[in-house]
Every structure is written in C-alpha cells, then in structure tokens.
Amino acid sequence: MTTTAALVGGGPACAGTDTETWFSTVPADQVVCLRICADCPVREACLAGALARDEQWGIWGGRIFTPRFVTAAVDDVAGRWMVRGLTRDGVQLGRGWFKRREDAEALLVELMADSADRARCAETAPGWRKGPHWFTDADAA
Numbered sequence: 001m002t003t004t005a006a007l008v009g010g011g012p013a014c015a016g017t018d019t020e021t022w023f024s025t026v027p028a029d030q031v032v033c034l035r036i037c038a039d040c041p042v043r044e045a046c047l048a049g050a051l052a053r054d055e056q057w058g059i060w061g062g063r064i065f066t067p068r069f070v071t072a073a074v075d076d077v078a079g080r081w082m083v084r085g086l087t088r089d090g091v092q093l094g095r096g097w098f099k100r101r102e103d104a105e106a107l108l109v110e111l112m113a114d115s116a117d118r119a120r121c122a123e124t125a126p127g128w129r130k131g132p133h134w135f136t137d138a139d140a141a
C-alpha cells in the first residue's frame with residue numbers, strides 16, 4: 001500500500017495494483033501481496049508508516065494487519081523460510097522455520113485467520129511451533 005513516507009523513497013511495488021486486493025482475507029490474495037512486498041524498495045518505510053497510523057486491516061510493509069495483531073511475513077533467512085508471529089507492539093509470540101516457502105506462507109495465512117482475537121492467538125501460538133514441518137532455530141543455524 002502506498003504511503004506518503006513510502007513515496008519519498010521512490011517506487012512502491014504495489015503502485016497500480018488493485019487496492020481491494022490488499023485488504024482481502026483470501027489466503028491466495030494475501031500470499032500474492034506478501035510476495036510483492038518482499039521485493040518492494042520502500043518496505044521498511046511502508047511498515048513504519050502503517051504502525052504509526054495504527055492501521056487495523058490490510059497488508060502493509062510485508063505484514064498482514066488485523067485489529068489487534070500484526071504478523072511478520074515470510075522471510076528468506078539463510079536459505080530457510082522464517083515466519084514470526086508478532087503482537088502489534090512487537091512482542092514475538094512464536095517463530096518457525098520451513099524448508100519450503102509454500103509451507104511457510106500457508107501457516108502464515110492460517111495463523112492470521114485465527115488471530116483476530118487475542119485469546120485465540122495466544123492459544124494458537126504455542127501449537128504452531130510444534131507442527132511436523134517446523135524446524136527449531138538450532139536446525140536453521
């Protein structure tokens with residue numbers, strides 16, 4: 001999503017795309033948006049702006065926003081795919097590593113679908129560290 005701060009740094013990657021897609025709750029749409037953000041040259045400014053404005057919905061700076069939670073997108077870290085669950089004020093709820101980007105993205109959208117409510121998210125976070133396809137931090141090192 002284009003922000004004033006983002007425009008200062010030049011070319012947001014989402015320029016010219018359908019704005020409604022960036023507020024979609026359809027997982028396939030969200031994954032497309034997250035991949036666009038991943039290559040966006042103004043990603044950090046976009047995220048900072050969205051947090052400063054206290055955005056409640058949409059995808060900004062490579063993260064999916066919900067009213068109470070914001071979850072980090074999938075990041076390529078040393079050849080593994082990392083997903084982190086974060087509260088809006090930056091507290092990490094959980095983190096996991098995947099071999100395949102598709103698996104990481106699937107978990108991310110699943111987590112966000114469950115995380116509109118704080119209690120449900122708190123219950124979910126411990127569990128999604130234990131899935132059969134998760135790696136520990138030590139595995140990823």
Ligand code: SF4
Nearest residue numbers: 001012014037040046
């Ligand atoms: S980070 Fe994503 S939402 Fe923000 S300007 Fe770039 S492409 Fe648009």
